[in-house]
Amino acid sequence: MPAMSDTTAPALLTILRYPDPRLHTVAQAVAAVDERIRALVERMFATMYDANGIGLAATQVDVHERLIVIDVSEERQQRLVLINPEVEWASPETRKGDEGCLSVPGIYDGVERSVAIRVRALDEQGNSRVIEADGLLAVCIQHEMDHLMGKVFVEYLSPLKRNRIKSKLVKAERDARR
Ligand code: GNR
Ligand code: NI
Secondary structure (H helix, E strand, O other): OOOOOOOOOOOOOOOOOOOOHHHHOOOEOOOOOOHHHHHHHHHHHHHHHHOOOOEEEHHHHOOOEOEEEEOOOOOOOOOEEEEEEEEEEEOOOEEEEEEOOOOOOOOOEEEEEEOEEEEEEEOOOOOEEEEEEEHHHHHHHHHHHHHHOOOOHHHHOOHHHHHHHHHHHHHHHHHHHO
């Protein structure tokens, strides 16, 4: 019999929602880029694409290891995997742009970020790579690296705004459960 191609889609993961305290966990380095990590990468991409996001940090799916998946392309076929990412350089020039987050659904607000960055990370083969980014990709990488440090973008907003967002999401969660 000819070999059948495996068309099974990776199982989706549950995305934690603010103000879930687990979003503030600081991630540990990935010890080895192995099959366990590659399987997690596949599930994270499936989860990110399903949610129409441009990035997803492992923290958001309750895995506290330094792993990020990103795809900022319109066509949704330019996968970028960052394992144990470290910022080598961030431009002193910053710009304020609206951000959203899959863990903070329906909320968009301005955050100041470096306009360009250089990051070193391992890819899913375990090879070290340097990524130079500007524009949306630079914003996305900074947003995802914050998640790995336990930081959610609403923490850059005023306490007043943050508390309003918190109440709104707690209420939405309560209504969804009724
Ligand atoms: O899908 C996302 N869009 C987005 C838009 C502006 C700035 C950052 C982002 S990241 C976000 C997905 C997400 O929550 N990643 O952690
Ligand atoms: Ni996010």
